[in-house]
Amino acid sequence: MSQGEEEQGLMTERGTGTSEANAVYAFAVCHTEGDPDVERLTGVTRDEPVRCLRIGSLTAIVQTVRGSDFTDEVWQKRLTDEAELERYARAHHSVVSAVASQFPTVPLPLATLYNGDERAALSLAGESARFRAALTRIAHHAEWGVKVYVPVARSAGDDPSDERPASAATRTRPATGAGRAYLERKRNLHSRREQRQADSLRVADAVDADVSRLATESRRLRPHGGGAGDDRRVQVLNATYLVAGHRAAELDLLVAELRRRTGAHIEVSGPWVPYSFVGEV
Amino acid sequence: MTDLDFRQDASYPAAGPQNTNLADILERVLDKGIVIAGDIKIDLLDIELLTIRLRLFVASVDTAKKAGIDWWETDPALSSHAARNALKDENRELRARLEALESRSEDTSADSR
Known part of the structure; x- marks a missing residue:
């Protein structure tokens, strides 16, 4: 499976001792050249602030998280625990809502994670046509x-x-x-x-x-x-x-x-x- | 494409309703939305299976019961947080069973033609 190989490749590239590695959690993409005010948002962790990542004329709302807290395995446990799942779903939703109250926003699904800012920017930039189409569809709605x-x-x-x-x-x-x-x-x-x-x-x-x-x-x-x-x-x-x-x-x-x-x-x-x-x- | 001009539109902001229940949020943050590939592949269960587990949608439970799936009745995760690893395995097994069930019912419907 190429997907699996790719993931393995990424793992090896980052070398051993990746338990402390960070990941980037993406909440939403909004249409603005300015930065939305995200200062008071908590996001999905208290360790790092919610921040903006510029992607051309779009801005992604992201947060650095500890990679080990956001693996598939950890999510599988989270999904069986209603209280935990609720905490994450609401955290995600509140960031999306806060940003959408300032600028036109396309929410990303819960648990969209990248291996760093560069990867997030690259991937999301590759989808910018779809984001623009979605923004057009939901504008003023x-x-x-x-x-x-x-x-x-x-x-x-x-x-x-x-x-x-x-x-x-x-x-x-x-x-x-x-x-x-x-x-x-x-x-x-x-x-x-x-x-x-x-x-x-x-x-x-x-x-x-x-x-x-x-x-x-x-x-x-x-x-x-x-x-x-x-x-x-x-x-x-x-x-x-x-x-x-x-x-x-x-x-x-x-x-x-x-x-x-x-x-x-x-x-x-x-x-x-x-x-x-x-x-x- | 025409340039989008959304700025300074007072009617735009949608801050999200107050007092929303979990099911309302889940069916939006999980089930729908734009499909974007992340680097770290998170296998969010089909919302169907997830909500059965969380007893959020009785309609789904009824569907599952009809298919002969009633494992949540004794699912330890519904009463305690123990046995998480076992649950994960169970989950895999159940998906496999579900697939088998579904392919079997497809076979039957094909046979009956």
């Missing part, structure tokens, strides 16, 4: 997340202990009447459930269609599962939209109207740096 929830309907028929005592009529002819009534109840329950499912999918599609009309681009993400145990709602839509800055207020109004019209619980998050829309679509 922000990303907004829209989630739709429907309540978990706890219908009476769901519970087997809900069997009602037989009425006077069925008591006289217990066998046939009770059996038929039971089947009838089962059938109703089943069709009610299917109805509910169809209804919530319809609500999800309606919300998605309306918001998509207002958005420049849209993407459906996987719905999240319920978090806390007593959260009695089901997420039926998890979508994200690239919305022009001047239409953000319209989105607000639209969502309010959709809430009234559908009765569904609709959550909006944003504005996000357009993470979901900087990749090739």
Whole structure:
């Protein structure tokens, strides 16, 4: 495998005793000739400051990190530890957000690492056409997340202990009447459930269609599962939209109207740096 | 290409929402974004596997259950931070199994034609 050989080559080039070697963590690339203010940002380590690395007319936001803290092995452990992963994801996100609030910014994925400034500058410069294309696509836009929830309907028929005592009529002819009534109840329950499912999918599609009309681009993400145990709602839509800055207020109004019209619980998050829309679509 | 002029646009800044939950951030910093090759290859799990492990998305769990994968029920990482090396190996093994499973189901669907 050429990739593996290349990595090995890099390792040997740097010689032995590389445990203390530094790596460069890249957070984002932004469009500016001036330096964004990154002074108060912590980044992913407290040892070194977050700083700017000039790449032509673009600027990468980077941080020197200890190489041994950012190997694949260490990341694999990190990924199994929710608290650790959250720390890094939020650290990454806060740098990206801070820079994006100052200049047009393309976020890089979590854990983009280079063997030093020269390597980072060289690699990122090689991608500058893609960065420019992404910057053009997201210019004057922000990303907004829209989630739709429907309540978990706890219908009476769901519970087997809900069997009602037989009425006077069925008591006289217990066998046939009770059996038929039971089947009838089962059938109703089943069709009610299917109805509910169809209804919530319809609500999800309606919300998605309306918001998509207002958005420049849209993407459906996987719905999240319920978090806390007593959260009695089901997420039926998890979508994200690239919305022009001047239409953000319209989105607000639209969502309010959709809430009234559908009765569904609709959550909006944003504005996000357009993470979901900087990749090739 | 026309030169980009974004500067001093008051409507531009997107500082990111307050009180965002982890799943919202993860699906943005991991799953999407521009694909850029770093020098140090970090094998970030497929977001699918990762989120199953972290129980962030029940929808994914359901998918996995249908495929017969239910290992997270006894995954030590979900209850303690022990056995990390074992987890890594397990992870590799599981990916291999998943691949095998997927290729098998492809075979079956090809056969049924």
